[in-house]
Amino acid sequence: MRIVFSTLYFVFILVSSSFSQNSLPRIKVSDNQRFLVKEDGKPFFWMADTAWELFHRCDDEEIDYYLNKRAEQGFNVIQAVALAEIDGLNSPNAYGETPLFENDPTQPNPRYFDYIAKVLNKAAAKDMYVALLPTWGDKVFKKGWGVGPEVFNVDNAEVFGRWMGQRFKDFTNLIWVIGGDRNPRENSTDVELWRAMAKGIASGTGGIENTLMTFHPQPSAPGGSSNWFHNDEWLDFNMHQTGHCPTQATYKKINHDYNLAPIKPTIDGEPLYEDHPNCFKPEELGHSIPEDIRRIMYWNVFAGAFGQSYGCHAVWQMFTAEREGINLPLRPWKVALDLPMATQVQHLKNLMLSRPYLTRVPDQLMVVDTQVDDESYVIATRDQEGSYAMIYIPTGKEVTLNTSILKSKTLKCSWYDPRTGAWFDAGIVSSSPSFTYTAPSTGGKGHDWVMVLDAM
Numbered sequence: 001m002r003i004v005f006s007t008l009y010f011v012f013i014l015v016s017s018s019f020s021q022n023s024l025p026r027i028k029v030s031d032n033q034r035f036l037v038k039e040d041g042k043p044f045f046w047m048a049d050t051a052w053e054l055f056h057r058c059d060d061e062e063i064d065y066y067l068n069k070r071a072e073q074g075f076n077v078i079q080a081v082a083l084a085e086i087d088g089l090n091s092p093n094a095y096g097e098t099p100l101f102e103n104d105p106t107q108p109n110p111r112y113f114d115y116i117a118k119v120l121n122k123a124a125a126k127d128m129y130v131a132l133l134p135t136w137g138d139k140v141f142k143k144g145w146g147v148g149p150e151v152f153n154v155d156n157a158e159v160f161g162r163w164m165g166q167r168f169k170d171f172t173n174l175i176w177v178i179g180g181d182r183n184p185r186e187n188s189t190d191v192e193l194w195r196a197m198a199k200g201i202a203s204g205t206g207g208i209e210n211t212l213m214t215f216h217p218q219p220s221a222p223g224g225s226s227n228w229f230h231n232d233e234w235l236d237f238n239m240h241q242t243g244h245c246p247t248q249a250t251y252k253k254i255n256h257d258y259n260l261a262p263i264k265p266t267i268d269g270e271p272l273y274e275d276h277p278n279c280f281k282p283e284e285l286g287h288s289i290p291e292d293i294r295r296i297m298y299w300n301v302f303a304g305a306f307g308q309s310y311g312c313h314a315v316w317q318m319f320t321a322e323r324e325g326i327n328l329p330l331r332p333w334k335v336a337l338d339l340p341m342a343t344q345v346q347h348l349k350n351l352m353l354s355r356p357y358l359t360r361v362p363d364q365l366m367v368v369d370t371q372v373d374d375e376s377y378v379i380a381t382r383d384q385e386g387s388y389a390m391i392y393i394p395t396g397k398e399v400t401l402n403t404s405i406l407k408s409k410t411l412k413c414s415w416y417d418p419r420t421g422a423w424f425d426a427g428i429v430s431s432s433p434s435f436t437y438t439a440p441s442t443g444g445k446g447h448d449w450v451m452v453l454d455a456m
Contacts, residue, residue: 024124024173027212029236030358033263035306036212036237043357046267046307047349048077048131049342050316055116056084057318059094063119069337071126074346078128079269079309081180082116082164083135086317086326087147103151105160113167124173131175131269133216134164134201137182140193154189158196158203165204165211176201176213177269181241183218184228191228198234212236216269219243222256224269230260237306241270245279246292248272249373251303258304258362265306271296273311274341275330282328287313290340291446294418295375297348298392298450302381304362310345312336347421351390351450359384366391368400368434375445382406389453392418396439396447404433408455415440416450428456 025038036044049070058066070078083089083099092098093115101107116132123130138146152160161178168174178197184190194215202208214237215225223230224240238257242250250268257266272278272293278285297308313319314329314336321332330336352360366380366389378399382389386407393399403411413426424440439449 048309050311054080079131081133085136105156129173137180158200161197161200162204165201169205179215214239237265239269251299254303276313302379391451396442412454
């Protein structure tokens with residue numbers, strides 16, 4: 001069978017060169033190691049949608065429908081998996097193809113990966129990047145959920161990674177994400193296995209300088225991918241999964257990785273999904289609401305994340321009435337594409353790119369008030385050069401700030417509505433070490449606002 005695989009592989013590499021590719025500027029880490037930028041140095045704010053089952057469950061028409069909608073909503077990254085979670089090895093894709101011959105990672109099915117290449121081109125044509133997970137973690141170990149089968153070991157993980165790297169090396173809109181919702185187990189070879197897959201990918205692309213790569217964990221502490229791989233050369237940026245409970249102080253996890261050495265960018269790659277059962281307890285806690293998701297996203301970015309991933313519970317699994325849903329999805333995926341936060345995420349991206357981006361730093365010293373880690377936690381970010389500051393106020397309360405760090409004694413004050421992206425002029429104020437502001441509306445959760453202070 002290894003001879004058969006080698007022949008298929010050789011033929012496939014020749015054929016693959018015939019695929020036309022829509023080139024986008026490659027994404028790289030910024031010079032200050034805090035953000036992602038395009039090749040020309042322009043800021044890239046990661047605004048991702050989670051579509052784990054996209055390659056596995058969608059046909060051409062559905063792919064077009066999905067990408068058109070997400071492009072209209074301002075998304076620029078799609079997170080999807082090659083060897084998918086929902087019986088991804090034995091349940092074929094929309095065209096009857098499974099990814100591996102005999103479930104052997106050293107024998108990939110070229111036709112299955114042809115379709116992934118086609119989707120990558122479709123995404124590139126809409127100026128969208130794909131954060132590609134080579135495999136979901138249940139193919140390494142199931143650990144109570146997922147159907148597997150467990151097919152990877154250290155040796156074949158490197159072989160599969162090298163094949164994947166070679167197959168997709170020419171796609172400029174590709175970001176590599178290994179791990180697939182699994183934390184390495186103690187007293188196992190898991191860390192070595194994921195390192196082997198990363199090594200294989202880098203080898204297949206012609207070198208680590210040709211990859212942008214991270215690791216997608218389960219919820220963990222104190223960091224995310226940094227817990228195991230922070231010092232690995234292949235890990236270009238850290239990724240968290242902060243999970244599906246609305247009460248997480250997610251800014252603490254971002255802050256942890258932000259302060260590590262060496263400096264690497266960090267992001268929450270899987271926060272609370274829209275329409276997801278809160279803490280997986282729908283009967284007791286209901287499903288998530290936009291107010292909680294929005295708060296988590298602003299917390300993360302203001303704490304130092306270089307962007308933000310979004311997810312919808314029906315969309316990640318491409319749920320339809322004909323399919324058995326996982327954890328009680330509330331509506332079909334095409335309907336769920338228009339849920340409120342899918343539109344509101346772009347307001348966060350637009351806000352952050354409206355001011356100098358690559359000199360932005362978190363700064364909690366601006367918040368004078370004593371705070372507790374609850375849903376009212378106020379968080380601040382500012383320009384390192386002192387030209388602006390942004391303060392996110394989750395509950396519309398009164399807040400006292402130290403604005404003396406800004407470079408002007410006179411500041412233009414504006415309010416930004418994270419629900420609509422609308423701006424409201426709040427006049428001219430004087431810089432002060434202790435100045436009290438009150439948001440345009442009060443009333444607890446849902447009355448969140450961003451104060452923007454610009455030096456004049």
